[in-house]
Amino acid sequence: MQTQPDPITTPITADLVRGAVELEYTGRGVLPHRLPAWARAQCGDGQVAMAEAQPSGVRLAFRTRATTVELDVLATKRVYVGAPARPDGLYDLVVDGRLAGQSSAPGGNTLTLDMATGSATTTPGTVGTVRFADLPAGPKDVEIWLPHNETAELVGLRADAPVEPAQDRGRPVWLHHGSSISQGSDAASPSTTWPALAASLAGVELVNLGLGGSALLDPFTARTLRDTPADLISLKLGINLVNTDLMRLRAFTPAVHGFLDTVREGHPSVPLLVVSPILCPIHEETPGPSLPDLGALGEGRLRFRAAGDPAERASGKLTLGVIRDELAAIVAQRAAEDPNLHYLDGRELYGEADAVELPLPDALHPDAATHRRIGGRFARLAFDGTKGFPGPVA
Incomplete structure (x- = not known):
């Protein structure tokens, strides 16, 4: 009678994690962050805290002969009062570069958000296990992409064969910053957000600093980009500044210059691509803020106006x-002395014809099919x- 080997527990250390800026060791496990502790300390906004701790683009990467892999996690899942229940976040299993399985973590904390009042409450929950079985035999490269839309504190990693860090394939590191659309919004899964798809197609290593609701030209974000190793950088700027009605044109232009100045301090000659917003019909000619449509919310739908x-x-x-006009002008001005600075109009990624075929379901965020198109x-x-x-x- 053939017996199953005892599972081998592997400590979750930095050499197994890709795409995170920092790991926080909590005593129970490891919490990936996409902003460092010093940056988090400079902003008390709960939206920033929630977004940066949701590990978009973060994955465990290892080589193993295992046919069964288990990951214990304490997830934090969002519930919006009055809106339809959100599905649990997905963990994507990628084997030798191909999606081979998906799973969710049971249990977890619950973060309840009331869009009408702005309140947020957290209900503690339990650790759950994400399990992948029937992996192909033999040595293989395995990645477990963590959810782009819920926090995942990593508590334990087990497999039925030894696990070792994946080898560095020498691929260029692409560092990207943007809004919730870049974080993943309503993509189908973490490996199918538009930046993850683009990185896969281009053969580059993604570090995704897409921060839902928080691409606001914050100096701490610019310094994080400055200090993060990268071979390629892109900045998708604009929509959150309208969403929040945070600044006027007088402040916007020098803020963009300052943001670019800071990034260039750490990456003086790295290719840097500034990307303007994709088409968003409600805000093309109408300023913010973006507010929840309470009528739609009363019908159980989440929509913005x-x-x-x-x-x-x-x-x-x-x-x-x-914003598009100003970003194009800023890049044109600076490119005269910075030949590695470039501009891309976001409407080339999603424009008027796309909005007819694939309208934004909540008037702000692309759906899964649109993420695939943009990627x-x-x-x-x-x-x-x-x-x-x-x-x-x-």
Whole structure:
């Protein structure tokens, strides 16, 4: 009678984790962060704290002969009052570069958010196990992509064969910053957010600093980008500044210059691509803020509306049209002395024809099909050999 080997527990150390800026050792496990502790200490905004701790683009990467792998995690899952229940976050198993399985973690903490009042409460939960069985026999490279939309404190890793860190394949590191759309919004799973798809198509290693609701030209984010090793950098800027109605045009232009100055302090000659917002019809010519549509919420649907007045553009309020014009002008001005700085209009990734075919379901965020489209287009447009990114994509 053949017996199953006893599972081998492997400590979760930094050499097994890719895509995180920092690991926090909690006493119970390891919590991946996408902003370092010093940056988190400079902002008390709960939205930033939630977004940066959701490990978009973060994955465990190892080589093993195991046919069964288990990961114990304490997840933190979001519930929006009055809105439909959200599905549990997915963990994607990628074997030798191909998606081979998906699973979710049972249990976990619950973060309840009331969009009408802005309140947030957390209910503690239990550790759950994500299990992948029937992996192909023999040595293989395995990645477990962590959820892009829920926090995952990593408590334990077990397998029925030894695990060792994956070898460095020498691929360029692509460092990307953007909004919830870059973090993954309503993508189907963590390895199918548009940045993850683009990275796979282009053959680069992704570090995703897409921060839902928090791409706001914050100095601590610029310094994090400055200090993070990278061979390629892209910055997708604009939509959150309209969402939050955070600044006027007078502040926006020097803030973008300052953000770019800071990034360039650490990466003076790295190819740097500035990407303007994709099409978002509610905010093309109407300023923010973006507010939940309470009528839709009362019907159990999450949808947003533009609460500004188009006439306010005259006083400097930002719309996506204003932001695109200004970003293009800033890049053109700076590129005269910075030949490695480039610009991409986000409407080339998702524009008017796309909005007819694949409208944004909640008026702000792309769905899974749109993430696939944006990822493919970014790989083709950015990695075309003309913007300093390697290319063309095969």
